Amino acid sequence: MKLLVCITHVPDTTSKISFTDDDQKFDQTGVQFIIGPYDDYALARAVELKEQSGGSITVLNVGGSETEPTIRKALAIGADEAVRVNADPTDSLFVAKQIAEHAKDSGYDLILMGRESIDFNGGMVHGMVGEMLGIPSVSPVMTLDVDGDSVKMSREIEGGKEVVEAKMPLVAGCQEPIAEWKIPNMRGIMSARTKPLNVVEPVSDEVSSTLEKYELPPAKGAVKMIDADKVSELVD
Amino acid sequence: MATLVFVESAEGKIKKTSLEAVVYAAAIGGDVIAIALGTEVDDSELAGLGNYGAIKVLKVSDDRLNQGVIQAYANVLNQAMTSMGSDILVLANSSLGTPVSARVAIKQDASLVTNVTELPDTSNGFKVKRSIYTGKAFANVELTKARKVIAIKKNAAEIKEIGGSAAVEEFSPELTDSDFEVAITGVDKATGDILLPEAEIVVSGGRGLKGPENWGMIEDLAQELEAATGCSKPVSDIGWRPHHEHVGQTGVKVSPTLYIAVGISGAIQHLAGVNSSKYIVVVNKDEEAPFFKAADYGIAGDAFDVIPKLTEALKAAR
Ligand SMILES: Cc1cc2nc3c(=O)[nH]c(=O)nc-3n(C[C@H](O)[C@H](O)[C@H](O)COP(=O)(O)OP(=O)(O)OC[C@H]3O[C@@H](n4cnc5c(N)ncnc54)[C@H](O)[C@@H]3O)c2cc1C
Numbered sequence: 001m002k003l004l005v006c007i008t009h010v011p012d013t014t015s016k017i018s019f020t021d022d023d024q025k026f027d028q029t030g031v032q033f034i035i036g037p038y039d040d041y042a043l044a045r046a047v048e049l050k051e052q053s054g055g056s057i058t059v060l061n062v063g064g065s066e067t068e069p070t071i072r073k074a075l076a077i078g079a080d081e082a083v084r085v086n087a088d089p090t091d092s093l094f095v096a097k098q099i100a101e102h103a104k105d106s107g108y109d110l111i112l113m114g115r116e117s118i119d120f121n122g123g124m125v126h127g128m129v130g131e132m133l134g135i136p137s138v139s140p141v142m143t144l145d146v147d148g149d150s151v152k153m154s155r156e157i158e159g160g161k162e163v164v165e166a167k168m169p170l171v172a173g174c175q176e177p178i179a180e181w182k183i184p185n186m187r188g189i190m191s192a193r194t195k196p197l198n199v200v201e202p203v204s205d206e207v208s209s210t211l212e213k214y215e216l217p218p219a220k221g222a223v224k225m226i227d228a229d230k231v232s233e234l235v236d
Numbered sequence: 237m238a239t240l241v242f243v244e245s246a247e248g249k250i251k252k253t254s255l256e257a258v259v260y261a262a263a264i265g266g267d268v269i270a271i272a273l274g275t276e277v278d279d280s281e282l283a284g285l286g287n288y289g290a291i292k293v294l295k296v297s298d299d300r301l302n303q304g305v306i307q308a309y310a311n312v313l314n315q316a317m318t319s320m321g322s323d324i325l326v327l328a329n330s331s332l333g334t335p336v337s338a339r340v341a342i343k344q345d346a347s348l349v350t351n352v353t354e355l356p357d358t359s360n361g362f363k364v365k366r367s368i369y370t371g372k373a374f375a376n377v378e379l380t381k382a383r384k385v386i387a388i389k390k391n392a393a394e395i396k397e398i399g400g401s402a403a404v405e406e407f408s409p410e411l412t413d414s415d416f417e418v419a420i421t422g423v424d425k426a427t428g429d430i431l432l433p434e435a436e437i438v439v440s441g442g443r444g445l446k447g448p449e450n451w452g453m454i455e456d457l458a459q460e461l462e463a464a465t466g467c468s469k470p471v472s473d474i475g476w477r478p479h480h481e482h483v484g485q486t487g488v489k490v491s492p493t494l495y496i497a498v499g500i501s502g503a504i505q506h507l508a509g510v511n512s513s514k515y516i517v518v519v520n521k522d523e524e525a526p527f528f529k530a531a532d533y534g535i536a537g538d539a540f541d542v543i544p545k546l547t548e549a550l551k552a553a554r
Contacts, residue, residue, distance in 0.1 A: 127338025160425030208347035
């Protein structure tokens with residue numbers, strides 16, 4: 001089975017969010033970058049699928065050279081090779097175009113990614129890629145099992161889940177509990193250094209939105225503490 | 237110019253977030269045409285969308301659309317936009333709406349934006365504000381394409397009832413078997429419960445509740461308040477509660493008027509899912525719990541003592 005996992009390079013979930021350059025840029029000072037948590041689930045499931053039935057895993061990231069440590073981590077977790085599209089991921093249309101371009105003639109059976117990135121939370125890229133390639137897209141996917149060329153998934157819906165069945169190839173936007181996050185072991189980290197990481201240039205510069213400025217929410221007022229014996233005060 | 241609004245329903249009723257989408261579309265100006273897919277909503281409920289600003293409601297009476305098949309939905313909305321001459325599609329973010337909107341945007345060569353929190357600024361171009369970094373910040377973006385698909389977050393528009401009723405018309409798009417190549421073969425859904433993403437009040441429990449057997453008091457309080465119930469990630473990970481109740485960075489993002497957190501420490505990843513709540517009440521026996529810093533009201537006390545008392549006090553006040 002040929003698997004493509006698309007990963008984002010995003011601030012760690014504990015990062016303090018602030019902006020510089022007149023609120024035009026995210027302030028990276030002191031921020032640690034990680035594989036997007038949802039993408040990390042997708043990658044973990046891909047590694048399990050490969051363990052079960054063989055095949056290969058390619059990871060793809062659209063980003064500048066600063067994302068390479070994140071890509072190497074994905075290789076350490078179990079991907080076989082990586083592609084970095086050398087451009088800032090300016091908007092979801094731009095990113096989707098790059099993924100579709102890479103995938104269109106590569107014969108992937110499954111294209112997995114997180115249900116959304118945790119910086120822009122768009123949740124749009126999987127659907128866009130599916131539409132561009134003319135194949136199904138399913139999200140948010142909580143379990144995914146392959147049987148021959150069929151894929152059985154559960155998709156989260158408000159208040160529950162539904163069982164979805166489709167034929168490969170398809171795109172899935174993943175979330176927990178599809179697999180448990182994998183921590184790279186020593187052997188993985190060593191071998192990741194020599195696995196291929198190909199850098200390609202973007203195919204188009206088309207975007208569909210431009211940033212005006214970032215903004216932080218207003219600060220929250222101080223908490224009002226209520227005595228545990230006087231909970232009725234809260235009712236008022 | 238007509239704006240198309242995709243409305244979703246639950247148990248035969250149009251969802252509140254979809255009503256907000258209709259109001260949002262009306263505020264953009266021009267005619268508002270709503271569209272509902274499937275046969276589970278009756279005409280009088282659809283005509284009622286006139287009360288929120290729709291002049292016309294298209295219904296697509298096809299049983300196969302009673303299930304949210306992403307590709308088929310995208311195909312229907314695409315055909316409806318074209319046939320109504322709509323440049324803008326508005327819908328509510330949801331587990332169905334968001335993935336569908338992405339496919340429609342590509343079909344229409346439209347700008348797509350999700351998680352929109354406010355009405356657009358159309359004084360110079362078309363600008364919207366959207367939530368980013370899981371509610372920790374906002375981005376003001378300009379949508380540069382002629383056509384636009386806008387997915388709004390709960391509370392992006394304030395519901396106003398204007399009276400009136402909309403004309404309901406059948407819309408018959410061309411659908412082929414390939415639109416249904418992805419089959420939904422089972423649904424497992426709580427019925428009668430208040431849906432978490434839509435709820436005005438949420439009562440959430442964390443690991444501090446010690447075990448699933450102690451959720452009775454959370455449910456009692458929720459029932460008293462007509463609230464939905466939620467939980468922290470470890471609670472759904474260990475299976476004390478179903479996964480769809482998991483609130484936070486990697487779970488459901490809620491925007492209720494009131495969020496009550498019981499026995500939840502307030503890890504930054506949990507806060508990411510609740511930071512657009514209007515008021516937050518925290519009950520935790522550790523007065524140093526980080527959640528208090530994000531709260532409007534705090535009770536430092538044992539949940540097993542405080543929660544039943546609170547439920548009693550609410551009953552008494554009724
Ligand atoms: C990438 C990533 C994503 C994550 N995403 C999420 C997410 O989406 N949602 C989420 O919730 N977490 C998420 N987490 C986990 C998060 O970091 C915390 O571990 C989790 O929120 C803690 O859950 P908790 O507050 O229920 O448990 P704990 O941290 O164990 O807190 C229990 C609390 O209960 C209090 N308590 C104990 N007994 C009582 C009592 N009798 N009465 C009152 N209070 C009591 C304690 O004082 C304590 O504050 C994520 C973590 C990572 C790394």
